[in-house]
Amino acid sequence: MITKERIEAVLDRVRPFLHADGGDVVLVAIDGNSAEVRLTGVCAGCPSAHMTLHVGIETALRDEIPEFDTLRVA
Amino acid sequence: MDSLVVGKSAKMRAVFEFLRVIGNSDSTVLVTGESGTGKEVTATLIHQNSRRRHRPFVAVSCALFSETLIESELFGHERGAFTGAIKDRPGRFEMAEGGTIFLDDIDDVPLSMQVKLLRVLQNRTIERLGGTRTVPVNVRVIVGTKRDLKQLVTEGKFREDLYYRLNVLPVTLPPLRERPEDIPVLMEHFLTRYFRRRNEDVPAISEAVTQAFMRYTWPGNVRELENACERIAQTCSCGTVRVGCMSASILFRAGANPTPFDPAQVAPSVNQWPVPPMAPTETSMPTAVERTPTTLASPNPPTPIGVPVAISLDDRLREVEANLIKWALRSTGGNKSKAAALLKIKRSTLGDRINRCGLGRVDEGESAVLSSESGG
Numbered sequence: 545m546i547t548k549e550r551i552e553a554v555l556d557r558v559r560p561f562l563h564a565d566g567g568d569v570v571l572v573a574i575d576g577n578s579a580e581v582r583l584t585g586v587c588a589g590c591p592s593a594h595m596t597l598h599v600g601i602e603t604a605l606r607d608e609i610p611e612f613d614t615l616r617v618a
Numbered sequence: 619m620d621s622l623v624v625g626k627s628a629k630m631r632a633v634f635e636f637l638r639v640i641g642n643s644d645s646t647v648l649v650t651g652e653s654g655t656g657k658e659v660t661a662t663l664i665h666q667n668s669r670r671r672h673r674p675f676v677a678v679s680c681a682l683f684s685e686t687l688i689e690s691e692l693f694g695h696e697r698g699a700f701t702g703a704i705k706d707r708p709g710r711f712e713m714a715e716g717g718t719i720f721l722d723d724i725d726d727v728p729l730s731m732q733v734k735l736l737r738v739l740q741n742r743t744i745e746r747l748g749g750t751r752t753v754p755v756n757v758r759v760i761v762g763t764k765r766d767l768k769q770l771v772t773e774g775k776f777r778e779d780l781y782y783r784l785n786v787l788p789v790t791l792p793p794l795r796e797r798p799e800d801i802p803v804l805m806e807h808f809l810t811r812y813f814r815r816r817n818e819d820v821p822a823i824s825e826a827v828t829q830a831f832m833r834y835t836w837p838g839n840v841r842e843l844e845n846a847c848e849r850i851a852q853t854c855s856c857g858t859v860r861v862g863c864m865s866a867s868i869l870f871r872a873g874a875n876p877t878p879f880d881p882a883q884v885a886p887s888v889n890q891w892p893v894p895p896m897a898p899t900e901t902s903m904p905t906a907v908e909r910t911p912t913t914l915a916s917p918n919p920p921t922p923i924g925v926p927v928a929i930s931l932d933d934r935l936r937e938v939e940a941n942l943i944k945w946a947l948r949s950t951g952g953n954k955s956k957a958a959a960l961l962k963i964k965r966s967t968l969g970d971r972i973n974r975c976g977l978g979r980v981d982e983g984e985s986a987v988l989s990s991e992s993g994g
Contacts (some may be wrong), residue, residue, distance in 0.1 A: 556934070561869055564826035565861040570941050584941070586860060592853035593862020600866035 546577050546609060554608045555581070558601050562587075569601060577613035579605070623659055624807045627797035633660075633789060640787050641667040646739065647760040648767070648784045651791030654841030657762035660789060661720035670758060673717030678710050681723035688731055690747045692721075693738075699748025711744050714757045724761040724784070725770060732777045739783045759784075794836040794843065801832050801843070808844045809859070812851030823859040830861060834868050940975040943968070 548571065555569055562568050567585030574580075581601065587593030594617060602615040623634070637660070640647065647664060649657045658677055665675040683691050690699070694709030710719060721727075727735065738744055739759060743752045761784050770776035794801065805828065806820070813820045827850075836842050846868055854863040861869055946957035946968075958968040 552934070552938075558870070561826075561830075561861060564829070565824050567860075567862070568941065570945065582945075584944075586856075587862035590856055590860075590862055592855075593860065596862050596864060596866045596869060600870040603866065604870065 546574060546579070546612065548574060550609055551579050551605065554605050555601070557608075558604050561600070562597065567593075567597075569597070572618055577611050578616065579612075580616040580618055582618045623656060623663055624804050625797065625800040626803055627792075627800045629792040629797050630800060633791065636789060637664055637667065640664065642669055643787065644758050645786045646758075646784055647787045647789060649760060649762045649789045649791065650766065651762070651764070652793045652839055653764055654839030655791040655793060656840050657791065658720060658722060660791060661718070661722075661760040661762065664760060665718040665720075665758075668718065668758065670717045674714050675718050675720070676710050676714035677720040677722065679722045681726040685728045685731065688727065689734065693734075693744045693746055695747035696749040699746070703748065706746075709744065709746065711738065711755050711757055712753065714755075716756055718758045718760060720760045720762065722762040723764070725763040725765045725767060725776065729775075729777065732780045736777065736780045736783055739780075794839045798832050801836075802828055804840060804843055805831055805847060808847035809851060812848045816851060818851075821854065821857050821859055824861065826861050827859050827864060830864060830869050834871060936975060939971060940977060943972060943975060943977060 551571055551574065555571060559568060562583075562585065565585075565587065567583060567587045570582045570584060572580045572582050582588075583594065583597055587597065598615065598617045601617075605612045605615060623630070625631070625634075641664065647661075649660050651657050651660075661677065662675060665671060678691065680688060690703075690707070690709070692709045692711055694707050694712055695703050697703060697705050721735075738755070742756070743754050745752055767776055767781050767785070771778045771781050794804075805823070809820050809823070831843070831846070838845075846865065849865060850859055850863045854860075942961060943957070946960045947954070949960060950956035954968055954972075955965050958965040961968065963971075
């Protein structure tokens, strides 16, 4: 079962990479085995950064939570 | 020379020195290096610094051709030598007459062909496939290999006599992971090249990007780094190269480097990771935000994903609280009453919590944060 705590724990691993350049990720919602996050900070509006961070965060979530399904980035 | 091959590390300087020394020689050079370390660039460099530089430089990858085709490719063929050979065709050796031939992936040459190569190197003559004429060739030979030829000789996969014939002037190109101090130099070199191609100046590069580049192990060596720089030049449009401009594989695998080196040893100015996010020269950087004091103070690199780390619950909760309050304030254009309603708390409680999270003093900067966030 995917819980907020499990997702946040993974996000915490990813955060230092984002923090280093003035960004962050906020967990917005969990829907079954999927989750929705929002990027904040300087890179939030950049399409390139959006893809980098979407791929990176989703990979981290799938690595650590095998049943994780889809990440949606708002 | 430095415009072609970039590096200030001791290992690369030693390579440069050696290349200078062998420039005017005609002896065979054996360039050994992992994929992407610059074997062909090195061969070009040797050619350009030799007295043969006004004659042809011909590069052939021996891995491209099947066992039957490689002989025709290197030595040429006469008309009628085989089905489809409708006219005479000179081989690469003849095309390189007076100049240099670079035979890359020499380790992929089949044993039967190795004998023929050995004869060519010994006699300096070739015979076209299907021909009877012996053609003298005046060609300097440079060969490249990814694998250690000596080891292949031990395994019986490479002829010992050919190895000794090739290994006259050995050049070993170090992988990028063994010369991390060259990474910033290479970054600057390639970013300049690719931004210039777009007729743009190189933008500021965030320290975090440089750090991520230095922590990554670059299995694809300089070629991979060049591609990463090209990607940045193609995608970065916000005036500063930030972590988001990199590919996820480099950014996130950078922290998983099993043997992180100490950047302090090579670059005194970049001895911390994560880098304190305050960038005083950048007015668009949000001053508020989404960062805990513990993160700021930590001199440690990001923990590799997959290794459990201690988490301060209080700090995390405060961070979540601060993020949600900031989200609510943004969503309501800074209206605290509406923000309080959005968070289902009283207006007075919101005021207390804003103060507790230390957000009060940045209220004024909130609009700047809002406007800067769309800049990416």
